[in-house]
Every structure is written in structure tokens, then in C-alpha cells.
Amino acid sequence: MNAERHAFLLVGSPRRGKSTSAALGRYLGDRLAEQGWWTGRAFLYGLIGNAERERDLLGTLREVDLVVLAAPLYVDSLPAVVTRFLELWARDIADCTDPPRSSLTAILNCGFPEAEHNHVALAICRRFAHETGLGWCRGLALGGGEAFGGRELDQVGGMARHARRALELAAAALAAGEHIPDAAVELMARPIVPRRIYQWIGNRSWRVKARRAGTLAELRARPYEANS
Numbered sequence: 329m330n331a332e333r334h335a336f337l338l339v340g341s342p343r344r345g346k347s348t349s350a351a352l353g354r355y356l357g358d359r360l361a362e363q364g365w366w367t368g369r370a371f372l373y374g375l376i377g378n379a380e381r382e383r384d385l386l387g388t389l390r391e392v393d394l395v396v397l398a399a400p401l402y403v404d405s406l407p408a409v410v411t412r413f414l415e416l417w418a419r420d421i422a423d424c425t426d427p428p429r430s431s432l433t434a435i436l437n438c439g440f441p442e443a444e445h446n447h448v449a450l451a452i453c454r455r456f457a458h459e460t461g462l463g464w465c466r467g468l469a470l471g472g473g474e475a476f477g478g479r480e481l482d483q484v485g486g487m488a489r490h491a492r493r494a495l496e497l498a499a500a501a502l503a504a505g506e507h508i509p510d511a512a513v514e515l516m517a518r519p520i521v522p523r524r525i526y527q528w529i530g531n532r533s534w535r536v537k538a539r540r541a542g543t544l545a546e547l548r549a550r551p552y553e554a555n556s
């Protein structure tokens with residue numbers, strides 16, 4: 329047991345109730361807590377833009393050993409609120425006379441079934457850590473995160489077994505002061521369900537949404553094609 333270690337989870341999804349990012353981050357945080365870590369968390373949406381809460385958060389981050397950023401992929405990158413937060417955090421680290429004591433890890437998930445879509449956003453996190461002087465513990469990338477629907481990983485059953493195992497391996501490594509191992513990265517990147525099934529469910533869900541919106545006949549419309 330090591331009661332002195334502090335981890336802080338930052339959730340970069342605007343979904344408060346059912347966020348896959350939050351569920352992934354919580355699962356990792358719970359595993360760290362089992363190993364005696366103190367864990368805290370904050371949702372960046374609603375916090376960034378509030379000067380007092382931003383100050384409190386940055387003050388907290390100066391004191392913690394590990395920051396876990398859990399976020400969805402938005403337009404092949406980090407959500408805007410996460411980028412804004414990184415700008416504020418970089419400025420705070422630069423203003424501080426002492427070098428940062430924390431390390432950073434990121435857990436990113438995207439809607440497309442392939443985990444690789446997250447790689448540019450993960451590289452942004454890695455670069456951020458290197459340029460600010462934070463430690464970088466590596467990150468995890470999940471594809472098809474929408475399939476979890478923001479449920480707690482314990483409630484998703486076999487579909488989340490690789491993600492759970494990946495986070496358990498990651499927590500054990502992080503608690504030992506090590507980088508996230510290749511095995512965890514590989515497990516997290518495994519497809520949640522076969523790609524064809526995921527696409528079939530995704531297409532059906534778009535059709536249901538379009539029917540409700542009265543735009544079913546326009547799903548394959550290409551309004552700009554004539555001008556290109």
C-alpha cells in the first residue's frame with residue numbers, strides 16, 4: 329500500500345452521465361485506488377472557462393503524481409475544451425519555479441472501429457508532456473467506444489474484457505512507476521466486436537436517426553458534388 333501517491337482523472341467528454349471516456353478513466357482510477365492511491369477527478373466541460381475553478385484545478389495538478397486524461401476523439405483530434413485546458417496547463421507549468429512533479433497518461437476512444445484513429449491525438453498528448461517537462465507514461469487507444477455507451481466497464485460484459493484487462497495491466501505498471509506496457513496497448517486496441525457487425529449496427533442507427541429527422545431519403549445526398 330502506498331497512501332502517498334495521488335492520481336487525478338480529467339474527463340474531456342461533454343457527456344456527464346454516460347461517457348465512455350469517463351467509464352474507462354474510472355476503471356483505471358479504481359484499480360489504482362485498490363493499490364492504495366488517492367484518486368480525484370474533474371470534468372473539463374463546465375470547468376474550463378470558469379476562472380476560479382480553473383485556478384483550483386491547476387493548483388491541484390501541481391500536487392499530484394499522475395494525471396489521467398480520458399477523452400473522446402473529436403474530428404481526428406482532442407476536443408476543443410481539452411486543447412484549451414492543455415494551453416492553460418502549459419502556461420501554469422511555465423509560471424511555476426519548480427519543475428512539474430506529475431506524469432501524464434491518456435486514454436482516448438473514438439467512434440470508428442479502428443483504434444488507430446486516436447494516434448494523432450495521443451501523439452499530441454505525448455508531445456505536450458515532453459514540451460512541458462511532464463513525465464509521459466504512454467497512452468491507450470480504443471476504437472468503437474460508442475459500443476460501450478458510457479456504461480461502467482463491469483456492466484458491459486465480454487465486450488469490454490480486453491479493455492478491462494488492458495486497464496488492469498496499465499494500473500499495475502503505473503502503480504509501480506513504470507510505463508504502460510505493450511500488452512496493455514495491444515489489448516485496448518483490439519476490436520470490441522467484429523468490424524462488419526459494428527458497421528451494420530452503426531448504419532442501422534444512422535437510418536433510425538434519419539427517419540426520425542425526416543431525412544431518410546437524403547442520406548446519400550451529395551449536395552456539393554455538382555460543383556466539384
Ligand SMILES: Cc1cc2nc3c(=O)[nH]c(=O)nc-3n(C[C@H](O)[C@H](O)[C@H](O)COP(=O)(O)O)c2cc1C
Pocket residue numbers: 341342343346347348349350399400401402403404405437438439440441445472473474478
Ligand atoms: C463532435 C464529434 C466529433 C467526433 N469525431 C470523431 C472522429 O473524428 N473520429 C471518430 O472515430 N469518432 C468521432 N466521434 C465519435 C466519438 O469519439 C465517440 O462517440 C466516443 O465514443 C465518445 O466518447 P464519450 O462517450 O466519452 O463522449 C465524434 C463525436 C462527436 C460528438
